[in-house]
Amino acid sequence: MKSRRRKNIPRVSVLLPYPFSGPLDYAVPDGLSLKPGDIVQVPLSNRRVIGVVWDAPPLNAIPEARLKPIGRILEVPPLPASMRRFVDWVAAYTLAAPGEVLAMSLKANALRAEPPHYGWQPAETPPASARLTPARERVLAALAARAPLTTAELAQAADVSRSVLEAMAEAGLLVSVKLSRAPAYALPDPNHARADLSSEQRDAAQALRQAVAARKFSVTLLEGVPGSGKTEVYFEAIAECIRLGRQALVLLPEIALSAQWLERFVARFGTEPAVWHSELGAAARRRAWRATAEGTARVVVGARSALFLPFPELGLVVVDEEHEAAFKQEDGVIYHARDMAIVRARFAEAPAVLVSATPSLESVTNVQAGRYRHLALKERHAGARLPQVAAIDLRAEPPQRRRFLSPKLIAAVRETLAKGEQAMLFLNRRGYAPLTLCRACGYRFACPNCTAWLVEHRMRRELLCHHCGHTQPMPQACPNCGAEHSLVPIGPGVERITEEAAEHFPEAKQLVMASDTIPGPTAAAEAARAVIEGKVNLIIGTQIVAKGWHFPLLTLVGVVDADLGLSGGDLRAAERTVQLLYQVAGRAGRAQAPGRVFLQTYAPEHPVMQALVAGDLGQFLECEAAARKPGHWPPFGRLAALIVSAKTATEADAAAAALGQAAPRMAGVTVLGPAPAPLAVLRGWHRRRLLLKTPREMMVQPLLRRWLSAVAVPRGVRIAIDVDPISFL
Numbered sequence: 121m122k123s124r125r126r127k128n129i130p131r132v133s134v135l136l137p138y139p140f141s142g143p144l145d146y147a148v149p150d151g152l153s154l155k156p157g158d159i160v161q162v163p164l165s166n167r168r169v170i171g172v173v174w175d176a177p178p179l180n181a182i183p184e185a186r187l188k189p190i191g192r193i194l195e196v197p198p199l200p201a202s203m204r205r206f207v208d209w210v211a212a213y214t215l216a217a218p219g220e221v222l223a224m225s226l227k228a229n230a231l232r233a234e235p236p237h238y239g240w241q242p243a244e245t246p247p248a249s250a251r252l253t254p255a256r257e258r259v260l261a262a263l264a265a266r267a268p269l270t271t272a273e274l275a276q277a278a279d280v281s282r283s284v285l286e287a288m289a290e291a292g293l294l295v296s297v298k299l300s301r302a303p304a305y306a307l308p309d310p311n312h313a314r315a316d317l318s319s320e321q322r323d324a325a326q327a328l329r330q331a332v333a334a335r336k337f338s339v340t341l342l343e344g345v346p347g348s349g350k351t352e353v354y355f356e357a358i359a360e361c362i363r364l365g366r367q368a369l370v371l372l373p374e375i376a377l378s379a380q381w382l383e384r385f386v387a388r389f390g391t392e393p394a395v396w397h398s399e400l401g402a403a404a405r406r407r408a409w410r411a412t413a414e415g416t417a418r419v420v421v422g423a424r425s426a427l428f429l430p431f432p433e434l435g436l437v438v439v440d441e442e443h444e445a446a447f448k449q450e451d452g453v454i455y456h457a458r459d460m461a462i463v464r465a466r467f468a469e470a471p472a473v474l475v476s477a478t479p480s481l482e483s484v485t486n487v488q489a490g491r492y493r494h495l496a497l498k499e500r501h502a503g504a505r506l507p508q509v510a511a512i513d514l515r516a517e518p519p520q521r522r523r524f525l526s527p528k529l530i531a532a533v534r535e536t537l538a539k540g541e542q543a544m545l546f547l548n549r550r551g552y553a554p555l556t557l558c559r560a561c562g563y564r565f566a567c568p569n570c571t572a573w574l575v576e577h578r579m580r581r582e583l584l585c586h587h588c589g590h591t592q593p594m595p596q597a598c599p600n601c602g603a604e605h606s607l608v609p610i611g612p613g614v615e616r617i618t619e620e621a622a623e624h625f626p627e628a629k630q631l632v633m634a635s636d637t638i639p640g641p642t643a644a645a646e647a648a649r650a651v652i653e654g655k656v657n658l659i660i661g662t663q664i665v666a667k668g669w670h671f672p673l674l675t676l677v678g679v680v681d682a683d684l685g686l687s688g689g690d691l692r693a694a695e696r697t698v699q700l701l702y703q704v705a706g707r708a709g710r711a712q713a714p715g716r717v718f719l720q721t722y723a724p725e726h727p728v729m730q731a732l733v734a735g736d737l738g739q740f741l742e743c744e745a746a747a748r749k750p751g752h753w754p755p756f757g758r759l760a761a762l763i764v765s766a767k768t769a770t771e772a773d774a775a776a777a778a779l780g781q782a783a784p785r786m787a788g789v790t791v792l793g794p795a796p797a798p799l800a801v802l803r804g805w806h807r808r809r810l811l812l813k814t815p816r817e818m819m820v821q822p823l824l825r826r827w828l829s830a831v832a833v834p835r836g837v838r839i840a841i842d843v844d845p846i847s848f849l
């Protein structure tokens with residue numbers, strides 16, 4: 121009889137970056153010593169995949185006969201313990217599979233080793249027979265000054281062709297050596313160009329430096345009016361982090377457009393930080409991942425996914441514009457990067473700093489409850505004043521027919537341009553018109569895949585769905601009734617405002633700032649330069665103009681449709697509108713000349729307009745809090761959404777009804793729905809929503825787990841779980 125149990129094969133658990141329920145067991149081959157965090161190659165079905173040795177003990181569920189051995193350990197730093205805790209925590213919180221969370225951290229292409237790099241040096245004992253031509257002598261002279269050099273460097277330094285070098289190697293005059301790579305990122309110099317801080321800035325910077333030096337977890341909300349120097353202040357915290365030899369992570373909501381931020385970083389620290397976002401090419405991604413894992417990238421600035429980089433020495437996490445909805449990842453693992461940044465900091469025992477001119481009600485409530493520290497900057501830098509904000513009541517002062525700028529706003533723009541100052545018109549809508557209608561039959565162009573109207577993009581001569589990207593050419597005649605010249609645009613987008621502005625201000629040089637005209641960081645940097653150098657008179661922009669820009673010559677901001685974000689019944693519609701418009705308003709008057717802001721609105725009495733005119737967001741947030749408290753709406757209660765989608769309405773309805781029937785029934789817990797989502801059809805999927813609401817003290821995850829396990833989900837039906845939803849579409 122074979123005694124299989126004579127000696128147990130040693131096992132470890134390995135987490136793979138796939139949506140399995142947990143880590144899998146693998147056999148440890150003789151002579152291989154493994155510890156949690158090691159990044160290993162293992163067999164899976166017929167493939168070789170990469171995984172991480174996990175802390176959980178092996179499950180011992182697979183019999184030894186089927187146990188497969190670990191292949192090898194990759195030559196990369198192990199995944200730090202704080203990162204492994206974080207992966208497990210995010211998975212448990214979002215109800216995602218741990219492997220799906222790990223996948224965000226282990227970008228497979230980031231792990232591939234860089235190809236080795238070779239250079240030339242003179243042979244120590246060149247053969248006496250080797251001939252020395254003048255070209256060859258130049259090569260040896262170049263290497264005498266500095267060796268080794270790469271083929272390209274040496275060919276240039278000695279002014280010879282590659283074939284000369286190859287022949288010299290052949291003749292035994294040169295030998296090839298493997299080069300060590302220079303660090304991918306230079307060390308930022310914490311003392312490169314320190315700003316001369318005002319006393320209020322100095323106090324805040326001092327508090328943040330202390331938080332960094334304490335090497336402990338803490339959360340600070342750094343709140344300051346636009347232009348008060350929040351960036352300068354948190355740069356001091358980064359400087360301290362660098363001095364302590366630790367790593368800092370800065371999350372920005374729109375990293376691809378943060379050209380000005382990068383310029384300021386270089387001015388302050390003398391070198392660029394590592395940058396991380398989804399549009400990075402494979403080589404840049406590999407370089408940034410490696411340097412972060414090795415600890416040589418000391419400052420990383422990134423979009424939300426940078427949270428999953430394997431920092432071994434994380435000493436500070438900054439979330440700039442913490443109130444931004446862009447921090448919420450809405451597909452795949454659904455998580456809020458601001459909230460997860462705090463968890464990341466906690467596992468790394470590092471301070472987190474949330475930065476905003478318009479903090480979220482969540483963060484303000486945490487300050488009031490004593491959970492977060494609060495630092496405030498109340499003055500604009502160098503005595504610049506906050507702009508004067510006024511509402512223009514469109515009922516009393518309407519624009520002309522089929523026009524969108526009221527006479528008062530037009531006059532203000534003229535005045536500003538006449539003084540040689542810059543003006544900005546803000547409208548948070550891309551394209552020409554959000555709806556196209558047939559005047560003859562009333563037909564409206566809708567997306568075939570989504571519950572949405574198609575948006576006319578006149579420059580591209582197309583109708584475009586802003587939800588799924590569907591495009592179709594703009595037809596000449598109505599597809600429904602065949603009438604010609606009967607299609608009319610309804611409502612404005614930035615393109616239409618641009619057209620109107622060109623009529624009113626023909627001499628003004630216009631710049632349109634929208635995601636389709638400014639597709640990436642290079643374009644953003646160019647646009648910013650043109651504005652700062654005064655080559656532009658009038659900026660017309662969508663929400664991308666709201667954030668971060670510092671345009672000293674800009675003194676007037678006109679908000680074309682201040683009511684735009686208020687409809688839709690979203691829990692945070694008013695809060696988000698206030699934040700966005702306050703940010704936009706904050707672009708005006710950042711230098712000496714005072715700024716003015718006009719809000720075109722049909723509801724000047726709305727609390728949002730009142731708060732903006734009074735410049736008092738604190739008061740507004742108090743009202744919001746008072747409105748949300750009684751119903752236990754966030755942040756005074758918890759929400760989780762279930763989004764059911766299926767290819768047919770019948771399947772979606774059936775699955776949603778089954779979920780509705782199995783919904784938890786207990787005191788304090790409310791389940792709303794099922795109901796069709798506002799985007800009832802999206803990319804061809806029929807969608808239904810259920811919303812779970814609990815008191816703050818209650819955890820929603822156990823409820824959700826029990827609820828979902830009680831329902832059999834048919835094939836072809838997807839259920840997405842969104843804990844702490846902020847989009848209700």
Ligand code: ADP
Nearest residue numbers: 315316317318346347348349350351352501670
């Ligand atoms: P915020 O982030 O609060 O909007 P910024 O940090 O962008 O403010 O500062 C606004 C402008 O003022 C920037 O151009 C910044 O360089 C400048 N600034 C702020 N504080 C100082 C300072 N102490 N010394 C020099 N320039 C400063």
Ligand code: ZN
Nearest residue numbers: 567570585588
């Ligand atoms: Zn669509």
